[in-house]
Amino acid sequence: MPDRAAMWHGGVVAYDVLFEPVPIGPVVARNRFFQVPHCNGMGYRDPSAEAAMRGVKAEGGWAVVCTEETEIDPSSDLTPSIELRLWDDRDVPAVARIADRIHEHGALAGIELVHNGPHAANLTSRIPPMGPSALPVVGSNHPVQARAMTLADIASLREMHRAAVRRALSAGYDLIYVYAAHGYGMLEHFLSSQHNHRSDAYGGSLLNRARLLREVLADTRELCGGRAAVACRLGVGGGVEETALSAAETREVVHELRDLPDRWDFVAGPWSVDSNTSRFGPEGEQEAAVRGLKSLTDKPVVGVGRFTSPDAMVRQIREGILDFVGAARPSIADPFLPAKIRDGRLDEIRECIGCNICVSGDHTQSPIRCTQNPSMGEEWRRGCRRDRRSLACRRRRPGASARPARRSCRPGAHAGRRHGRLTASRPAGRGL
Numbered sequence: 416m417p418d419r420a421a422m423w424h425g426g427v428v429a430y431d432v433l434f435e436p437v438p439i440g441p442v443v444a445r446n447r448f449f450q451v452p453h454c455n456g457m458g459y460r461d462p463s464a465e466a467a468m469r470g471v472k473a474e475g476g477w478a479v480v481c482t483e484e485t486e487i488d489p490s491s492d493l494t495p496s497i498e499l500r501l502w503d504d505r506d507v508p509a510v511a512r513i514a515d516r517i518h519e520h521g522a523l524a525g526i527e528l529v530h531n532g533p534h535a536a537n538l539t540s541r542i543p544p545m546g547p548s549a550l551p552v553v554g555s556n557h558p559v560q561a562r563a564m565t566l567a568d569i570a571s572l573r574e575m576h577r578a579a580v581r582r583a584l585s586a587g588y589d590l591i592y593v594y595a596a597h598g599y600g601m602l603e604h605f606l607s608s609q610h611n612h613r614s615d616a617y618g619g620s621l622l623n624r625a626r627l628l629r630e631v632l633a634d635t636r637e638l639c640g641g642r643a644a645v646a647c648r649l650g651v652g653g654g655v656e657e658t659a660l661s662a663a664e665t666r667e668v669v670h671e672l673r674d675l676p677d678r679w680d681f682v683a684g685p686w687s688v689d690s691n692t693s694r695f696g697p698e699g700e701q702e703a704a705v706r707g708l709k710s711l712t713d714k715p716v717v718g719v720g721r722f723t724s725p726d727a728m729v730r731q732i733r734e735g736i737l738d739f740v741g742a743a744r745p746s747i748a749d750p751f752l753p754a755k756i757r758d759g760r761l762d763e764i765r766e767c768i769g770c771n772i773c774v775s776g777d778h779t780q781s782p783i784r785c786t787q788n789p790s791m792g793e794e795w796r797r798g799c800r801r802d803r804r805s806l807a808c809r810r811r812r813p814g815a816s817a818r819p820a821r822r823s824c825r826p827g828a829h830a831g832r833r834h835g836r837l838t839a840s841r842p843a844g845r846g847l
């Protein structure tokens with residue numbers, strides 16, 4: 416733990432690096448805290464609830480707050496999962512509402528555009544799934560087969576992505592993701608020799624398999640035209656479990672495409688490994704897979720690893736492994752994590768314990784829950800009052816130390832009206 420004297424009335428000096436502004440192409444992030452995309456079981460069904468949830472994170476100090484994966488077309492329909500949709504212009508207002516709430520608190524809004532290809536059974540749209548090759552749809556309980564895409568289908572996929580970029584820009588997003596990770600998106604299926612058996616210009620050699628990713632990145636860059644940044648989320652090899660690319664292939668792809676995105680986002684392994692539980696993986700687990708990739712590009716790099724310790728974050732920044740501290744679960748357990756580090760309230764951080772109950776929202780099509788943060792997913796209907804009150808108490812008493820402030824903000828003091836039922840039985844003190 417840092418010297419308490421160095422953190423009185425403000426942030427810890429050693430953590431200043433976390434609060435430096437960082438340019439991402441045409442936009443500037445106010446600090447290095449980056450809420451990477453995460454789904455939440457609300458998506459297209461509960462966009463107001465999602466907007467409120469993302470807004471709270473922006474208020475909590477995250478520089479960039481992203482949506483979850485957003486389906487770009489009815490031919491990428493993940494039913495029964497509830498993600499966001501930008502199938503056509505009618506979806507723009509709901510998606511714009513989320514960006515608006517993020518902007519209200521001074522953060523940049525990011526959106527992850529995805530065509531799920533042979534991962535989407537299209538149970539709502541009933542469009543025959545498609546992929547680089549004719550193979551069974553992955554991860555569906557239904558016996559559905561994806562058909563192999565023609566060159567016309569590939570051209571049409573690029574046009575779908577372009578249309579979604581235009582809609583995302585009109586909805587006000589500052590950062591647009593191109594997604595090739597977790598074994599889910601079409602672009603990663605093209606990268607994968609396991610799923611891509613083509614013999615034309617989009618199959619065979621690594622550079623051929625990376626052709627569609629290159630084209631979609633270039634399309635996105637052209638459309639963003641300096642208005643918004645382009646991010647590439649790439650599943651990297653060399654982690655505890657292999658992905659579409661080996662470690663050597665990952666280096667080659669990053670080197671080849673190094674200047675196309677304004678920012679790289681590296682994740683190791685399929686989702687089950689990327690969001691590893693604490694039983695099987697420590698904080699910063701992906702370091703070995705990501706170390707060294709930053710040297711292949713001049714663009715800033717974000718990485719993840721259930722980061723809750725500012726010391727671990729600072730080390731990866733100072734050692735040149737990452738430029739941004741990416742977080743999904745730590746931002747779910749504590750949307751105010753950056754603000755607490757900034758203000759030196761380290762003992763108030765609600766640490767993600769890596770239990771993965773939050774993931775169940777996606778699997779049960781219900782709003783996200785967190786064992787450490789009972790407000791998660793309830794911000795819209797019931798508010799997120801506890802941390803705001805804690806901050807308000809500190810603002811009213813600028814000379815007060817963290818401990819008296821916490822006592823004056825003890826749970827009992829706020830157990831009232833809407834949150835009384837949730838908080839009354841909890842003891843005063845650490846955490847909530």
Ligand SMILES: Cc1cc2nc3c(=O)[nH]c(=O)nc-3n(C[C@H](O)[C@H](O)[C@H](O)COP(=O)(O)O)c2cc1C
Nearest residue numbers: 452453454483484690719720721742743744773774
């Ligand atoms: C509930 C949940 C939903 C997620 N949904 C997405 C998603 O929609 N798109 C995506 O690229 N990654 C998704 N992820 C993966 C995260 O972005 C992140 O890479 C991973 O959880 C590791 O980061 P963390 O240790 O900070 O949680 C999700 C993770 C969680 C926990």
Ligand code: SF4
Nearest residue numbers: 767768770771773785
């Ligand atoms: S539910 Fe568990 S894993 Fe998910 S954010 Fe909360 S503490 Fe972390």
